[in-house]
Amino acid sequence: MAQRRPSLPPALSRGHDHHQCVHDALEAADQLCASRDVRLTEVRRRVLELIWASHAPVGAYAIMDLLRGEGRNAMPPTVYRALDFLLEQGLIHRIASLNAYIGCSHPGDAHAMQYLICKKCGTVAEIDDPAIDKAIAATTETLGFALDSQTVEVAGVCRDCRDATR
Amino acid sequence: MAQRRPSLPPALSRGHDHHQCVHDALEAADQLCASRDVRLTEVRRRVLELIWASHAPVGAYAIMDLLRGEGRNAMPPTVYRALDFLLEQGLIHRIASLNAYIGCSHPGDAHAMQYLICKKCGTVAEIDDPAIDKAIAATTETLGFALDSQTVEVAGVCRDCRDATR
DNA sequence: GTCAACAGTGTTATAATATAACAATATAGG
DNA sequence: CCTATATTGTTATATTATAACACTGTTGAC
Numbered sequence: 001m002a003q004r005r006p007s008l009p010p011a012l013s014r015g016h017d018h019h020q021c022v023h024d025a026l027e028a029a030d031q032l033c034a035s036r037d038v039r040l041t042e043v044r045r046r047v048l049e050l051i052w053a054s055h056a057p058v059g060a061y062a063i064m065d066l067l068r069g070e071g072r073n074a075m076p077p078t079v080y081r082a083l084d085f086l087l088e089q090g091l092i093h094r095i096a097s098l099n100a101y102i103g104c105s106h107p108g109d110a111h112a113m114q115y116l117i118c119k120k121c122g123t124v125a126e127i128d129d130p131a132i133d134k135a136i137a138a139t140t141e142t143l144g145f146a147l148d149s150q151t152v153e154v155a156g157v158c159r160d161c162r163d164a165t166r
Numbered sequence: 167m168a169q170r171r172p173s174l175p176p177a178l179s180r181g182h183d184h185h186q187c188v189h190d191a192l193e194a195a196d197q198l199c200a201s202r203d204v205r206l207t208e209v210r211r212r213v214l215e216l217i218w219a220s221h222a223p224v225g226a227y228a229i230m231d232l233l234r235g236e237g238r239n240a241m242p243p244t245v246y247r248a249l250d251f252l253l254e255q256g257l258i259h260r261i262a263s264l265n266a267y268i269g270c271s272h273p274g275d276a277h278a279m280q281y282l283i284c285k286k287c288g289t290v291a292e293i294d295d296p297a298i299d300k301a302i303a304a305t306t307e308t309l310g311f312a313l314d315s316q317t318v319e320v321a322g323v324c325r326d327c328r329d330a331t332r
Numbered sequence: 333g334t335c336a337a338c339a340g341t342g343t344t345a346t347a348a349t350a351t352a353a354c355a356a357t358a359t360a361g362g
Numbered sequence: 363c364c365t366a367t368a369t370t371g372t373t374a375t376a377t378t379a380t381a382a383c384a385c386t387g388t389t390g391a392c
Contacts, residue, residue, distance in 0.1 A: 008309060039388090041340070060378065075343065080379065085340095096262040097317065099349095099378060116311050127309070131301040136320060139295045143174060144325030145282050151263065153317045154302060159310030205359085207369070226349065241372065246350065265349060265378095 009105065011055035011125035012116070014160040022052045025103050029091050032108050038089065043072075047082040048103065051092055056122035057100030095124060097153050102126070112136075114152040120161035175271065177221035177291035178282070180326045188218045191269050195257050198274050204255065209238075213248040214269065217258055222288035223266030261290060263319050268292070278302075280318040286327035 010016045029048055033040040040048075050066050051058050060079050067074035083101060086092040091107050094100070095115060102115075105126045112133045116125045132152060140147045176182045195214055199206040206214075216232050217224050226245050233240035249267060252258040257273050260266070261281060268281075271292045278299045282291045298318060306313045 012309065012311070039339080043341075073342080075341095076379070077343085077381090078341065081341075096319070116306065116309065118311075119314065125309075127305060129301060129305045132298060132305065135295060135297040135301045136318065139293060139298065140282065140320060140322065143178065143282065143291075143293070144328065145178070145284075145320070146323040146328055147320060148285065148322040150318065150320040152302065153262070153319075154306060154311070154313060155316070156306065156314040157312040162310065162312055205368080209370075239371080242350070243352090243372085244370065247370075 008159070009116075009125040009127060011105070011123050012118075012158050012160065018055075021055075022049065025052050025091075025105075025107075028107055029089075032089065032091070036089070038085075043067075043078060044082045044085050046070075047079065048086055048091055051086075051101055052103040054122075055102070055124060057095045057098050057102045057124050059098075059100045063101075093126070095153065096151065097155070112150060112152070115154065116158065117153060117155045118158035118161055119155055120157050123158060125158070174325070175282075175291040175293060177271070177289050178284075178324050178326065184221075187221075188215065191218050191257075191271075191273075194273055195255075198255065198257070202255070204251075209233075209244060210248045210251050212236075213245065214252055214257055217252075217267055218269040220288075221268065221290060223261045223264050223268045223290050225264075225266045229267075259292070261319065262317065263321070278316060278318070281320065282324065283319060283321045284324035284327055285321055286323050289324060291324070 010018075010021055026045065026049060029040055029045070046067070047063055050063050060076070060083060063083075064074045064076060064079045067079070083092065083094075086101075087094060089107070091104055092101050093104055093113060093115075095102060095117065097117070102124050106128070111126075111128050114127045114129060114132055116127060118124070133150075136150050137147060176184075176187055192211065192215060195206055195211070212233065213229055216229050226242070226249060229249075230240045230242060230245045233245070249258065249260075252267075253260060255273070257270055258267050259270055259279060259281075261268060261283065264283070268290050272294070277292075277294050280293045280295060280298055282293060284290070299316075302316050302318075303313060
């Protein structure tokens with residue numbers, strides 16, 4: 001039974017209340033931007049909301065199409081500027097291997113960038129495993145490499161998708 | 167003194183015999199392809215050699231320009247096909263965060279994809295740290311995530327570049 | 333309030349990376 | 363040699379991202 005299993009990140013928990021996810025993310029974004037005295041304008045907020053529409057990463061041009069579907073005359077720079085802002089503020093992350101963007105599940109907190117990417121359902125779950133972090137820090141230390149940032153992208157099949165094919 | 171320091175991957179060892187690197191890589195590629203009964207054609211071999219020209223990753227279009235400089239009339243598909251072949255055979259890797267390609271330093275061996283990317287000199291060193299590997303395997307296991315492939319891209323400044331600015 | 337300074341957005345054009353589709357050629361095996 | 367298949371050539375186009383400059387809205391000094 002699901003509740004007996006190790007606790008999953010919301011993204012990997014099929015039955016989770018996603019409406020709550022989105023609500024929390026926007027709330028957190030509002031507060032974070034307020035506290036930093038930066039402006040979460042309408043375009044930026046809407047882009048963030050569209051990205052949070054699912055836990056699968058969304059491409060910049062997909063976002064653009066969604067904005068256009070809403071009657072906005074969005075051109076690439078509009079979208080990329082919003083994405084740049086959200087990236088800078090740590091509200092979203094870019095998944096390099098997919099050229100796509102996902103909402104950050106714990107903005108404001110310092111954290112490594114570690115992602116589990118399900119090849120079946122497309123979901124990307126952000127995890128924060130100190131052991132991975134430490135292992136990387138230890139190795140770079142040994143090699144005299146000054147670590148700035150690290151990204152771990154793990155591709156595979158999530159539990160729900162494995163269960164579904166049984 | 168360099169010789170007293172922990173041993174570095176060749177890519178991060180400024181004084182290393184790079185001609186030897188290239189030679190070894192091509193030799194290994196020849197043997198690997200022969201043993202697998204696949205053809206390391208002239209284009210493919212030349213692309214591999216161009217990628218090995220440095221330990222910094224090279225973009226597909228840069229390779230194309232180099233081929234053209236040699237009188238070949240290379241178009242994008244030519245380059246991408248060669249890259250696809252080399253990727254399939256594990257002779258090169260793609261650095262997703264840079265959209266660029268580097269030679270694999272131990273083709274044929276099963277290995278994780280772990281890269282140290284120096285922001286100063288552009289060098290990318292492939293490392294193989296079992297601790298990182300294990301930490302990732304442990305976490306995915308816990309979450310019921312079936313691991314297919316993993317990429318670790320660490321950005322920072324390599325030892326030589328740090329030393330150089332002192 | 334008004335105006336200047338700056339942040340944000342609109343708009344046009346283009347750069348950089350990658351693939352589709354089909355024709356031509358080279359290679360290996362019968 | 364000849365056919366099947368792998369490889370390469372060629373043209374066109376898709377996808378992702380940025381440059382450059384004009385316009386608009388917001389904020390703070392006065």
